[in-house]
Amino acid sequence: MGVTLTENAARHVENFIAKRGKGLGIRFGVKTSGCSGMAYKLEFVDDKHDEDLIFESHGIKILVDPKSLPYVEGTELDFVREGLNEGFKFNNPNVKDACGCGESFNV
Amino acid sequence: MALLQISEPGQSPEPHKHRLAAGIDLGTTNSLVATVRNGIAVCLPDEHGRTMLPSIVQYRADGDVVVGQSAAQAHTTDPKNTILSVKRFMGRGLKDVIHVEAMPYDFVDAEGMVRLRTVQGVRSPVEISAEILRVLGARAEASLGGPLTGVVITVPAYFDEAQRQATKDAAKLAGLNVLRLLNEPTAAAVAYGLDNASEGVYAVYDLGGGTFDLSILKLSRGIFEVLATSGDSALGGDDFDHRLFCWLLDKARIAPPSGEDARRLLMKAREAKELLSVCEEAPVRASLASGEEVSLIVTRDDFARMTEHLVRKTIAPMRKVLRDAGLSADEVKGVVMVGGATRMPHIQRAVADFFGQEPLTNLDPDKVVALGAAIQANILAGNRKDEEWLLLDVIPLSLGLETMGGLVEKVIPRNATLPIARAQEFTTFKDGQTAMAFHVVQGERELVADCRSLARFELRGIPPMAAGAARIRVTFQVDADGLLSVSAREMASGVETSVLVKPSYGLSDDEIADMLKEGIEHAEEDMGARALREQQVEADRVIEATEHALEVDGALLDDGERAKVEAALAALRELRGGVDHAAIRQGIAALGRATDEFAARRMDRSIRTALTGHKVSEIEV
Ligand SMILES: Nc1ncnc2c1ncn2[C@@H]1O[C@H](COP(=O)(O)OP(=O)(O)OP(=O)(O)O)[C@@H](O)[C@H]1O
Ligand SMILES: [Mg+2]
Numbered sequence: 001m002g003v004t005l006t007e008n009a010a011r012h013v014e015n016f017i018a019k020r021g022k023g024l025g026i027r028f029g030v031k032t033s034g035c036s037g038m039a040y041k042l043e044f045v046d047d048k049h050d051e052d053l054i055f056e057s058h059g060i061k062i063l064v065d066p067k068s069l070p071y072v073e074g075t076e077l078d079f080v081r082e083g084l085n086e087g088f089k090f091n092n093p094n095v096k097d098a099c100g101c102g103e104s105f106n107v
Numbered sequence: 108m109a110l111l112q113i114s115e116p117g118q119s120p121e122p123h124k125h126r127l128a129a130g131i132d133l134g135t136t137n138s139l140v141a142t143v144r145n146g147i148a149v150c151l152p153d154e155h156g157r158t159m160l161p162s163i164v165q166y167r168a169d170g171d172v173v174v175g176q177s178a179a180q181a182h183t184t185d186p187k188n189t190i191l192s193v194k195r196f197m198g199r200g201l202k203d204v205i206h207v208e209a210m211p212y213d214f215v216d217a218e219g220m221v222r223l224r225t226v227q228g229v230r231s232p233v234e235i236s237a238e239i240l241r242v243l244g245a246r247a248e249a250s251l252g253g254p255l256t257g258v259v260i261t262v263p264a265y266f267d268e269a270q271r272q273a274t275k276d277a278a279k280l281a282g283l284n285v286l287r288l289l290n291e292p293t294a295a296a297v298a299y300g301l302d303n304a305s306e307g308v309y310a311v312y313d314l315g316g317g318t319f320d321l322s323i324l325k326l327s328r329g330i331f332e333v334l335a336t337s338g339d340s341a342l343g344g345d346d347f348d349h350r351l352f353c354w355l356l357d358k359a360r361i362a363p364p365s366g367e368d369a370r371r372l373l374m375k376a377r378e379a380k381e382l383l384s385v386c387e388e389a390p391v392r393a394s395l396a397s398g399e400e401v402s403l404i405v406t407r408d409d410f411a412r413m414t415e416h417l418v419r420k421t422i423a424p425m426r427k428v429l430r431d432a433g434l435s436a437d438e439v440k441g442v443v444m445v446g447g448a449t450r451m452p453h454i455q456r457a458v459a460d461f462f463g464q465e466p467l468t469n470l471d472p473d474k475v476v477a478l479g480a481a482i483q484a485n486i487l488a489g490n491r492k493d494e495e496w497l498l499l500d501v502i503p504l505s506l507g508l509e510t511m512g513g514l515v516e517k518v519i520p521r522n523a524t525l526p527i528a529r530a531q532e533f534t535t536f537k538d539g540q541t542a543m544a545f546h547v548v549q550g551e552r553e554l555v556a557d558c559r560s561l562a563r564f565e566l567r568g569i570p571p572m573a574a575g576a577a578r579i580r581v582t583f584q585v586d587a588d589g590l591l592s593v594s595a596r597e598m599a600s601g602v603e604t605s606v607l608v609k610p611s612y613g614l615s616d617d618e619i620a621d622m623l624k625e626g627i628e629h630a631e632e633d634m635g636a637r638a639l640r641e642q643q644v645e646a647d648r649v650i651e652a653t654e655h656a657l658e659v660d661g662a663l664l665d666d667g668e669r670a671k672v673e674a675a676l677a678a679l680r681e682l683r684g685g686v687d688h689a690a691i692r693q694g695i696a697a698l699g700r701a702t703d704e705f706a707a708r709r710m711d712r713s714i715r716t717a718l719t720g721h722k723v724s725e726i727e728v
Contacts, residue, residue, distance in 0.1 A: 027116070044114070082110065085249065085251065087144075089110055
C-alpha cells in the first residue's frame with residue numbers, strides 16, 4: 001500500500017525540485033509533538049537513510065522512515081488550491097481526530 | 108485543514124510554529140509581495156493571477172478606498188483623489204517634491220511631511236502607503252492561510268532617516284510587523300543567490316519607475332557587504348515616458364494638452380516605450396478630447412536618441428559608486444539588472460559598455476527585489492535554522508555634530524557599514540556651563556550651514572565645572588534599518604539624554620548628490636573656511652577669557668601692564684573681523700604673550716584661594 005501522490009501533487013513536487021535545483025524526492029512522516037499528539041513532516045530529500053522505505057508515485061520518490069509508516073500507511077497526498085492559498089493536503093485513513101488546524105493529529 | 112508545504116531537510120516546523128513571513132517591494136510604480144514556499148521564493152498573485160499591484164490609491168466619494176488596477180482606471184477621471192507614486196512624498200516636505208506644479212493633487216504643506224487633500228479628507232503619504240501595504244498584507248495572509256509573523260519591506264538604498272521612518276510607520280498603520288527594512292539592491296542580490304556565489308564584487312543597477320539606485324556589493328566568506336551606494340531618486344522609467352510624450356507633441360505639432368488628454372497621451376507614450384523593448388518600432392495612436400489626432404510611429408532608434416541624455420544620467424553615478432568603493436569597472440564580477448525600465452535595450456547596452464560585460468537579466472527585473480525580500484523575511488522569521496546571514500548596508504552620507512563656530516565634527520563617516528555605533532567626547536566651552544546643545548547634521552561639507560540639519564537636543568544638569576573639564580560622551584547609533592539614535596552622557600555625573608532622529612523631512616537624492624559633489628569640489632575652499640572658523644572661535648574664546656580676567660583680576664596689573672594687554676586685545680578684535688586665518692593666529696599668539704605674566708599672577712592667586720578652602724570648580728583660570 002504505502003504512500004501515494006495524486007498526479008497533480010506529483011507534478012508540483014517535480015516542479016519544486018526542479019526549481020530548487022536538487023533533491024532525490026520527498027520525505028513524508030510524522031513526529032511527536034503538537035496539541036494533538038503527532039505532526040506531519042514533509043521535506044525535500046538530499047540524503048537517503050539506509051532504513052528508509054521508498055515508494056514511487058507518478059515518477060516521484062517518497063521516502064518514509066519505518067517508525068512513521070504505521071501512522072501514514074495508505075495516505076494519499078494531494079496538492080490543492082483554496083482561494084489564494086495552495087499546498088499539500090493528506091488523506092490519511094489512520095487519523096482518528098485531528099486538531100482544528102490540521103497540522104497535528106491522533107491515531 | 109491547513110495546507111502543508113515542503114520544507115528543507117530537517118527543517119520541518121513544529122506544528123503551529125511555522126512563522127509566516129513575506130517580503131514586500133513597496134515601489135513607486137508597482138508593489139509586490141513574495142514569500143518562500145516549498146523552498147522557493149515566489150511572488151504571490153491576486154485572485155486574477157496578477158502579481159504586480161500598481162502603487163495607486165483612490166479615495167472615492169462614497170468612502171471606499173481602492174488600490175491597484177481598479178484605481179489605475181480612475182486616474183484619468185478622478186486625478187485629484189487618485190494618488191500615484193506616493194513613495195515620492197514619503198518623509199518629504201512640499202519643497203522637496205519635484206514637479207509639484209505638474210501634479211493634479213491638492214497639496215497641504217503640513218509641518219514635516221506634505222499632505223494631500225482628498226474627497227475623504229487630508230491624508231499623509233504614510234496613510235496612503237499603508238493602504239497599499241494593507242492590500243499586500245491581506246493577499247499574503249490569504250495565500251499563506253494564516254496571520255503573518257512579519258514582513259521585510261524594501262526601500263531605495265538612498266532613503267534617508269525620515270523616509271525609512273515613514274515607511275516603517277506606514278507598515279505599522281497597516282498592521283504589519285516589520286522584521287527589517289532592506290535596501291532594494293541588496294534584496295536583488297539576495298534573489299540572484301549571489302550570497303551563495305563565489306566571492307567577488309557585484310554591481311546592482313536598479314532603474315524602476317521613479318528611482319535609480321546603484322550599489323556595489325562585496326561578498327566574502329559568506330558575508331554580504333554593501334560597499335557603496337549611489338543613485339538618483341528623480342530618475343526612472345517615468346522620465347522616459349515624459350520624454351517620449353514631449354517628442355510626440357512636437358512631432359504631431361500640438362500644444363501641450365492638459366488634464367485627461369495629457370494623461371491619455373502619457374499612457375500611450377508608456378505603452379510605446381514598453382513595446383519598443385521587444386519590437387523595432389511602435390505605433391502611437393490617440394484621439395484627444397481637443398479633437399486633435401495623433402498618429403505616429405516611433406522606432407527604437409528614435410527612442411534611443413531622444414532619451415540618450417537620460418541614459419547618460421545613470422553613468423555619472425556608476426563612476427561615482429566605483430570611486431567610492433575604490434574599484435575600477437573591470438574589478439566588478441557581475442552586474443544585476445533590477446527594475447522594469449532595465450528591459451530597455453539601450454539601457455542594457457550602456458551598462459554592458461560601461462562594465463565591459465553583459466549584465467545578468469535572467470530573473471524578472473520587476474520581481475527580483477520582492478523575491479530577495481521574501482528570502483530575507485523567511486530567515487528573519489526564524490524558519491531557516493541552518494542559515495547564518497549577515498547583511499551589511501552602508502550609510503549614504505556622513506553623520507555628525509555641530510561644534511563651535513558652525514563646524515561639523517563627523518561622528519560616523521559616509522559608507523560606514525550598518526549597524527554601527529560610534530562615540531565621541533566633547534567638553535564644555537565655558538566655566539560653570541550646565542547645559543549643552545547638540546545639533547545633529549548629515550552631509551559631507553565642513554560647515555554646518557552646508558549640511559542638512561537632522562535634529563537638535565539638549566543635555567541639561569551638567570554639574571558646574573571649569574571650561575573643558577566636563578567629559579560629555581556622545582554616541583551615535585544607526586540600526587540595521589538605517590535609523591539613527593543619538594545619546595549624550597556626562598561621564599562624571601552620569602546625566603544623560605537621547606533622541607531618536609526623526610527629522611521633519613528628508614534629503615532628496617538630488618540634494619544628496621549635490622552635497623556629495625560640493626563636498627568634493629569645495630574640499631579646498633572648505634579647508635580654508637574651516638581654518639578661518641577655527642581661528643575665529645579660538646580668538647573669541649581668548650578675547651572673552653581676557654576680558655573676564657581683566658574684570659575680576661584687573662587689580663593684579665599696573666596701568667602700563669594693563670595698557671599693553673588692552674592694546675593686544677584691541678588688535679585681536681580687529682583681526683577677528685577679517686578673513687585671514689594666519690593673521691588671527693598671530694594675533695592670538697601676541698595676546699598670549701602680552702598676558703603671560705598676568706596669567707601667572709592669577710594662577711598664583713587661584714592656588715592660594717584654593718588652599719583657603721574653596722572648591723576647585725570655583726577657581727577661575
Ligand atoms: N518592457 C518594458 N520596457 C521598458 N520599460 C518597462 C517595461 N516594462 C516595464 N517598464 C517600466 O518599468 C517601470 C516600472 O518599473 P518597476 O516596477 O521596477 O518600478 P518600481 O519598483 O515601482 O519603482 P521604483 O523602483 O522607482 O520604486 C515603468 O516606468 C515601466 O514603464
Ligand atoms: Mg523598484
